[in-house]
Amino acid sequence: MVKNVTVTVSDKDGQKDIKAEVVLMAVGVQANIENLGLEAIGVKTERGFIAVNEFGNTNIESIYAIGDVAGPPLLAHVASHEGIVAIDRIAGKANHGIDKTNIPSCTYCQPQVASIGLTEEAAIAKGHKVKIGRFPFRPLGKALAIGETEGIVKLIFDERKGELLGAHIIGSEATEMIAELGIAKALEATWEELHNTMHAHPTLSEAVTEAAGQAFDVAIHS
Numbered sequence: 001m002v003k004n005v006t007v008t009v010s011d012k013d014g015q016k017d018i019k020a021e022v023v024l025m026a027v028g029v030q031a032n033i034e035n036l037g038l039e040a041i042g043v044k045t046e047r048g049f050i051a052v053n054e055f056g057n058t059n060i061e062s063i064y065a066i067g068d069v070a071g072p073p074l075l076a077h078v079a080s081h082e083g084i085v086a087i088d089r090i091a092g093k094a095n096h097g098i099d100k101t102n103i104p105s106c107t108y109c110q111p112q113v114a115s116i117g118l119t120e121e122a123a124i125a126k127g128h129k130v131k132i133g134r135f136p137f138r139p140l141g142k143a144l145a146i147g148e149t150e151g152i153v154k155l156i157f158d159e160r161k162g163e164l165l166g167a168h169i170i171g172s173e174a175t176e177m178i179a180e181l182g183i184a185k186a187l188e189a190t191w192e193e194l195h196n197t198m199h200a201h202p203t204l205s206e207a208v209t210e211a212a213g214q215a216f217d218v219a220i221h222s
C-alpha cells in the first residue's frame with residue numbers, strides 16, 4: 001500500500017509539490033451532447049448544456065432534454081424528476097415544472113451535509129431582510145443516545161413574511177432530515193408553522209422546530 005503521495009500542482013504562483021497520505025480527486029462533469037446532431041436541427045445550447053425551460057422543452061418545443069445534458073445541478077434526483085415533468089407535459093397533464101430553488105443538495109460524508117434553498121448570503125443579496133435560527137445537535141436526546149452530538153441546523157427566514165428561504169444541516173442523518181424542509185419550502189411554510197409542528201421526541205428533527213423558534217426568539221431550549 002502507498003504510504004505517501006506527492007502531488008505536483010501549478011497555480012498563479014508557479015509549481016509546487018504537496019506531500020500527503022491520501023489524494024482525493026474530484027474531476028468535473030460535463031454534458032455528453034456532441035455528435036447528437038443538435039446543431040443540424042438548431043437545438044440551442046448554453047455553456048455546454050442543452051437549454052431548456054422548467055418543463056424540459058428546448059427551443060424546439062417538441063424536443064425535450066432532461067438530466068445532466070439539460071444543465072446543473074447534475075444530480076440523479078433532478079434527472080429523474082425532470083423526466084417525470086417532461087412526460088407529464090407530453091401527456092398533457094398539469095405539472096408545476098422544475099423549481100430550481102427547491103432542489104436538495106446532499107453530501108454523503110461524515111458528518112453528512114444537506115441544504116435546500118438560499119444561503120444566508122444569497123438571501124441578503126436578493127434583498128431579503130433575514131432572520132436566522134440555529135440549533136446544535138449536542139443537547140438533543142436522540143443525538144446523545146446515538147452518540148452523534150456533532151451537528152447543527154441553520155434556517156433562514158424572510159423577516160417580514162416569516163417564510164422559510166433556506167435550510168442547511170450538518171450532522172448525522174442530515175440527508176434524511178432535509179426532506180421535511182423541502183416540503184416546508186415548497187409549501188412556503190413560515191417559521192411559526194415549522195415551530196408549531198409537533199416533532200417527536202427523541203428525534204434529531206427536534207432541532208428543526210427549535211431552530212425555527214430560535215430565529216424569532218421564542219425557542220424553549222436555546
Ligand SMILES: Cc1cc2nc3c(=O)[nH]c(=O)nc-3n(C[C@H](O)[C@H](O)[C@H](O)COP(=O)(O)OP(=O)(O)OC[C@H]3O[C@@H](n4cnc5c(N)ncnc54)[C@H](O)[C@@H]3O)c2cc1C
Nearest residue numbers: 032035036066067068069073074075076077078079080108
Ligand atoms: C461517481 C458519481 C457519483 C454520483 N453520485 C451521485 C449521488 O450520490 N447523488 C446524486 O443525486 N447524483 C450523483 N451523481 C450524478 C448522477 O449520477 C447523474 O446526475 C445522473 O445519473 C444523471 O442522469 P442522466 O439520465 O441525465 O444521465 P446518465 O445517468 O449518465 O444516463 C445517460 C445514458 O445515456 C447513454 N448515452 C449517452 N450517449 C448516448 C447516445 N448517443 N445514444 C444513446 N445513449 C447514450 C449513456 O450510456 C447513459 O446510459 C453521481 C455521478 C457520478 C459520476
